[in-house]
Amino acid sequence: MMRRGLLAEFPTGDALIAAVRALHQEGYSRFDAFTPYPLPAVQRLLGWRRSRINYIAAFFGLSFALGAYLLQWWTAARDYPVIVGSRPAYAAPAFVPITFEMCVLGTSLSVLAALFVIIGLPRLWHPVFAIPGFERATIDRFFLGVDESDPYLDRDRTTRALLDLGALRVSLLGEEAPPP
Amino acid sequence: MIADDAPYRGALRLRRRALLVAAGGAALFAISLFRDPGRALAGYLGGFAWSLSIVLGALAFLMIVHTMAATWPVAIRRPLEAIVGTLPLFALLIIPLLIGMKALYPWMRPEAADEHLRHLLAHKRPYLNGGFFVARAIVYLLVWNALGLLLRRWSLADDESPSPGWKLRSRLLSAGGLPPLGLTLTFAAFDWLMSLQPSWYSTMYGFYYFAGGALGGLALLVLAIVGVQREGHLVAVGSSHYYALGRLLLTFVIFWGYIAFFQFFLIWIADKPAETSYYLVRLRTSWRPETIALAIGQFAIPFLLLLPYEPKRNPRFLWRLSIFLLVMHYLDVHWLVAPSVHPSGFSFSTADLGGLALCGGLTAALFAHLLHGRPLLPRNDPQLARALAYESR
Incomplete structure (x- = not known):
């Protein structure tokens, strides 16, 4: 600038x-x-x-999604199986909303952070x-x-x-x- | 370069071929009618609902464009209006369904149902009865035809006698017409498709039908634009316009995936017998592969292909993907209809093929006929110059 x-x-x-x-x-x-x-x-x-910011967004979005899915799988289906409403412990559809939301969160937070770094914010004057x-x-x-x-x-x-x-x-x- | 404010002279080959396909479809449909009228009508309903959803998706897009006074779609409005102009055809195409409704819809013959269903049907009778069903169909078709035909007529009238009044009228009609379109579309999906399994209901169903139709409408629009460009028309439509269309395709792929998943998800997690019947047929019988194919073909594959930047600007890629999406959308409609009338397992019969060829062929032929003989650009539209110069990175 x-x-x-x-x-x-x-x-x-x-x-x-x-x-x-x-x-x-x-x-x-x-x-x-x-x-x-x-x-x-x-x-x-x-x-x-x-701008190449889309690659940053894709990387963090997919990482967050994968992490969220694995976390649910590990905690609810593997490490301490929880039976809810007689569904199987590994209830894949129930993991999808959190996976999706974490993908959105990872994408938006990483884009915001990357944008600040790239355009040099915060800049007071x-x-x-x-x-x-x-x-x-x-x-x-x-x-x-x-x-x-x-x-x-x-x-x-x-x-x-x-x-x-x-x-x-x-x-x-x-x-x-x-x-x- | 061919001037696009002169009447378009192409699409005759498409009209001829589409009529041939429709004739073949009519023959197949007639044969299957003799074998099994109920199954034949279900196949016909699949072809009808597929073609109609695409045209209604295009109508919704045209009305949103008018309501928002959007600039870039002015450059591609004529092919869109030709799609929407096929609506009167559906007032004819529905006649076999109205004649054969007794063979098609279980709620028309409650005497054949088991006791539980008979009780339910008696309860639903004020809504699900023959007379009201036909009356509603007439209302839906009147609303859609009024919207589609007026919008197309006013746009063409602007070519002959330019006046800003035409566009203002279109904008007002579109803004006022979108809520009635949403309601009629939802109830038409309830009536014609959801009531095939009258014990089951989902408030999401109309949305689901619209989401697939909007995707199909955009895909058909892409095919129309690439098609006329290959003949040397619409040269000013460039990669930025395709980028805009590609983004919309991606949006509706995601929208459809979202609606489809959450309809399933809410029913799956509540796990109530009355609601799960729909998915039990589609997931626990030999319909399962088609369900999985749909999730992969109408969501996962197009989503991943449309995510990167460059493919969305590439007409060759969008052409291929649009054909794929229209095929997947047919599979989607087939998945709505056929498992309800054939719950024991997978079935794709000559009736399905006949209904698809008959309804799809006639719609395509009328579309080609409407595109022919009119200018491909609304030459007096005040937004046209900016629409052609549209740029997006």
Whole structure:
């Protein structure tokens, strides 16, 4: 996630997509986007790969399911057989609800934990918070960032290019120090 | 590339072949009628309930799409509407069942039942009697036909005289029509399928029938889309649309598995004689392999195949899986019908094959006929451009 550079605010997702396309054509390569909902076209232009979090989810979901089933089998059918309602001690259908619920629990907890690790949460402060009105990135505004490290970036020229492409305003990101 | 706002000229081969299949099915059905009318009608009921569930599943999907004003399904709405447009056919197809109900449903001949069942049937008589049964069937078919035909007609009317009013009407009708659809579908499943074993009941039954039908409806929709794409149509429908359909297929595989398991589970764990009769026939006789095949084929295999990301975007894979799912769904309906009329053990007769070919063939032929001669895209729909550009990763 970029910490320094230019941040342009666009009124619509289409305007942001058009701007990324135009800048990409000119040779810019290091972007970041902040939008209220996912824009697959932008993800592709930014070169983002699909997240691999599903493999983490699958591993933990299946492990929890297997563990839950084995635990029930061991405790209720093997180690200390319990007869309930004249059903056999090894009553496989009765084990299924717990197995299923533990699969769901393992999947959701592991995804939550993996997500926090991958995106670096908890993070109490980020340079974008210094931009007034940035909270609308989660409501109805689309922000495009051009990273300071982009070899093509020239503050004045890039600012003008962004405004020409329909940006409502362009702010400088990462100039303010974090609050003490 | 072929323009999709011009009338579609394909599907004639499908119509011809489907009619041939239906003719063969009619012959088989006629032969089996002479041999054993009760078994013949049960086979016919299987084919009827299979075709109908698929069409009603498609109708429910179309109505949900309209209610939510969903964007991407606009690109695939015409094949869906052609499936839904086959509903009037079922008003004809039900006639043999209404004529032969005495041979098919045990509650029509209480004199043949044992004393316990006769007592139960006397108790259920205010609901399970011939006149009310026919009246209810008429109501169900009227409701479904009104919903399906109006939605299709208004969509086609928008091609000739564009107006946002058509879509608004469709949305209102769909939102208001979903509860009646749910109720009629549930009671139709109770009447036509569950009452084959009149001593047994499950409140989950209507849901179960719908879950399989929704899965079948989506599978048929996938086949229709891949089919017209192979002829060079609907080129703008891409991997993101298939991804959306693949996700829905996975959802309904899980939904069906969930409903099927918990219907079984609740009855198994309570273990009351009146409720277990249904599963005793299906698990303790030679029907057992079909029950297991269903659990594996309609849940485990498609679930594992649809879980990874890439296959859901692949039309070739979805085409094959959809054919498999439609076969499994037929097995599912056969499993609902046949063990109830043939409880002594497994039975798959020419009557089953005939009913399947007759009802399925006629439905497919009418579907092809309705697809032919109309544009494959709702060209004046304001959401169409966004629907075609739909992207999902």
